[in-house]
Amino acid sequence: MDIKITSLINNAIVQDGKREEREITSWHISALGSCLRGVYFQRLKVLRDNEMTAKDLAQMKIGSLIHDYIQKILTKSLEGKDIKIETEKRVEIPEFGATGYADIVLTNGDSEVVELKSANKDSFAFIKKQGPKENHQMQLWSYLYGLGIKQGRLIYLSKDYMDTQEFIFKVSDKNIEQRVRDEFGLLNKAWEAKNPLLLPLVTDWRVTYCAYHKNNCLK
DSSP: OOOOHHHHHHHHHHHHHOOOOOOOOSEEGGGTTSOHHHHHHHHHTOOOSSOOOHHHHHHHHHHHHHHHHHHHHHHHHTTTSSOEEEEEEEEEETTTTEEEEEEEEEEESEEEEEEEEEEOHHHHHHHHHHOSOHHHHHHHHHHHHHHTOSEEEEEEEETTTOOEEEEEEETTOHHHHHHHHHHHHHHHHHHHHTOGGGSOOOOSGGGGGOTTIIIIITO
């Protein structure tokens, strides 16, 4: 057969990763802790520096599949335990102009938010040593705040070894709250002024994950 299997796979991954463009009318809670100029340009729907490659899309898909699998088996393991289970719970915070989806909300008298995160071996080793990532803490806090829930958990899963780490956070954590308020405050101020230059220019690890840095954030 005169075909190249790897080309077929890569083309299929790219086609599968294409999404319908939708108007963005709020800040995404999941974008907290990243390059704020990039978050601004994403909402403005400017062109990315580069189109996502088949490798990029495949890595995202693998992370999503692991996330969905853990969500499914956790939900199944809690069946029959008199616990209400909600998945992909919509969260709206008009105060910040932000929206998002909490992975799992468990209710048995009190409620808890459970956020699932997959990580490669290097990232997971860092988390085991240094603790959960700041952006994930901010994301979880926002879900707790938006849903009026006191406590939540960050669950990390190693994609390489299937090892896990669990961290508990409370909505009463003032340090995380201040960081969230500061970021949304900066984003809303820049959006109202139509001036992304009001947002800080990052030069750290966040540059790697910003799809707008070269052609927009640096200008």
